[in-house]
Amino acid sequence: MTDLEALKRAAAVAAAEEVRDGMILGLGTGSTVKHLLPAIAVRGLTGLRCVATSVATAEQAAALGIAVEDFDAVERLDLAIDGADQIAPDGWIVKGGGGAHVREKVVAAAADRFIVIADETKVVDKLTAPIPLELLAYGLPATLARLDPCDLRPGLPPSPDGGLIADYTGPVGDDPAALAALLSATPGVVDHGLFPPGLTSEIIVARLSGVERRLLR
Ligand code: 5RP
Numbered sequence: 117m118t119d120l121e122a123l124k125r126a127a128a129v130a131a132a133e134e135v136r137d138g139m140i141l142g143l144g145t146g147s148t149v150k151h152l153l154p155a156i157a158v159r160g161l162t163g164l165r166c167v168a169t170s171v172a173t174a175e176q177a178a179a180l181g182i183a184v185e186d187f188d189a190v191e192r193l194d195l196a197i198d199g200a201d202q203i204a205p206d207g208w209i210v211k212g213g214g215g216a217h218v219r220e221k222v223v224a225a226a227a228d229r230f231i232v233i234a235d236e237t238k239v240v241d242k243l244t245a246p247i248p249l250e251l252l253a254y255g256l257p258a259t260l261a262r263l264d265p266c267d268l269r270p271g272l273p274p275s276p277d278g279g280l281i282a283d284y285t286g287p288v289g290d291d292p293a294a295l296a297a298l299l300s301a302t303p304g305v306v307d308h309g310l311f312p313p314g315l316t317s318e319i320i321v322a323r324l325s326g327v328e329r330r331l332l333r
Contacts, residue, residue, distance in 0.1 A: 118326070120235055120237070121131075121147075121151075123138060123235035123236060123322040123323070123324070124147060124148040124150075124151050124199075124233075124234075124235050124322065125151040125155075125318045125322075125328065126255055126322035126327055127148060127151075127233035127234055127235060127251045127321065127322040128148055128149070128151035128152040128155050128233055128255065129155045129200070130233070130294070130327050131152060131231050131323070131328070132152055132155035132156045132159065132197075132198075132199045133151055133164075133199075133234045133329075134195060134231060135159065135161060135164070135195065136161070136194075137161050137162045137163050138162070138163035138164070139163075139165070139166070139194040139195055139208075140166075140190055140194050140298075141156075141165070141166045141167075141179060141191070141193060141194065141195050141196070141197070142166070142167055142193045142196030142197070142198075142210070142226065142227050142230075143166050143167065143168045143169060143172065143173050143182075143196075143197065143198075144169050144196065144197060144198025144216075144220055144223070145168075145169045145170040145172060145173050145198070145199070145216040145219075145220060145317060146198075146200070146214050146216075147200040147281070148160040148199035148233050148235070149173060149197070149198060149199055149233075150176065150294045152197055152233065153173070153177055153180050153182060154180060156180075156182060156204070157181060157182055157193045157290055159176060161240045164180055164182065164242055165183065165190070166182055166183060166185070167185060167186070167187045167190055167223060168192065169198070169216050169219040169220045169223050170186045170214065170216045170219065170276070171265050172214075174244065176284045177276065180207045184258060185249035185258050186324075187222070187223070187226075188303055190226075191221050191226070192226055192227075192228065193223065193226050193227040194227070194228055194229070195228065195229045195230075195231065196223045196224050196226070196227035196229070196230045196231070196252070196328055197222065197231045197232075197233060198211070198220050198223075198230070198231075198232060198233070199211070199232070199233055199234060199238075200232050200233075200234045200238050200311075200319075201213040201238060201248075202238060202240045202243050202244070203232065203234060203238050203239050203240065203319060203321070204241075204242060204243050204292070205241065207271050207312075207313030207316060207319070207332050208243055208289060208292040208310065208311070208312060208313060209232060209310075209311040209313075209316060209319075210243055210247060210295075210309050210310060210311070211248070211309045211311055212247075212248025212249075212250075212281075212301070212308075212309030213234055213248065214235070215248065215250070215269065215272050215275060215281035216275070216286065217248050217307065217309040218275060218279065218306055218307045219249065219275070219276070219277070220221075221311065221315070224311065224315050224316075225301065225315060228315050230317050230318075230319040231316075231317060231318045231319075231320060232318070232320070233261060233320045233322075234319070234320070234321050234322070235267055235321070235322050235323075236321055236322065236323040236324070237322055238321070242288070242290075243288045243292055243310075244288055245283070245284060245285045245286060245287070245288060246283035246284065246285050247283065247284040247288065247295070247299070247309055247310060248281065248282075248283055248308065248309035248310055249263070249266065249277055249281070249282045249283065249284055249299065249305055249306075249307075249308050249309070250275050250277075250279035250280070250281055250282075250305075250306040250307055250308075251279060251281075251305060252278045252279060252305075252306060253265070253274070253278065253279070253280055253302045253303055254304070255303075255304055257279065257287065257302070259303070259304030259305065260282070261302070262302055262303075263282075263284055263299075263305070264286075264304060265284070265285045265286045266283065266284045266286075267282060267283055267285060268281070268282045269282055269283055270281060273328060276290070279306045284299065284308070292310055293312065293314075295310065296308060296312065297308040313318075313332055314332075314333065316332050316333070317332060317333050318330065318331050318332060319332065324333070
């Protein structure tokens with residue numbers, strides 16, 4: 117295992133320790149979450165109910181014997197755990213490197229606690245583009261023109277909800293909340309990958325020097 121994979125695993129293992137018997141759990145998406153699922157499975161917890169933010173996560177969970185159900189069947193989650201692409205000092209996070217940010221935000225918002233797990237390369241001084249977007253197919257050229265500069269992400273299929281994955285590549289500026297509000301207010305944008313600090317309960321960052329935990333709420 118490379119150093120980077122070992123760091124992802126360390127963050128994932130620390131978060132897996134937060135999972136308890138009988139919890140309803142939201143499972144994120146990505147290479148860090150790939151380490152989370154076996155770390156949960158090995159604990160042999162009972163009565164765990166899970167929802168997954170992507171088909172890939174649902175398939176890995178099922179292969180590990182972790183029961184996953186439709187999010188239609190669940191109203192609240194006890195805990196959600198997911199990775200991140202960028203983590204700013206003020207707690208703003210960029211997600212959606214895998215194009216799953218819409219489902220990931222829905223799951224995070226439904227959870228009593230949302231834990232973000234990452235290796236130290238995800239910690240940044242300031243958020244920068246690209247900011248992932250999911251766009252409605254209807255009127256796509258007009259939406260892309262309004263968001264300029266913005267590019268459809270090549271090689272990614274539509275999301276499971278039919279949205280197209282794109283990236284806003286313009287300036288983020290010093291106020292992510294302003295950009296988040298602008299993107300949210302743009303017709304045709306399903307949602308964006310900017311996650312405000314208020315959504316996250318804890319950030320677990322694995323560094324070569326050890327695992328760092330930061331409580332946000
Ligand atoms: C997927 C995501 C991922 O959580 C994010 O891209 C981090 O992925 P990784 O753990 O592979 O670096 O938001 O949409």
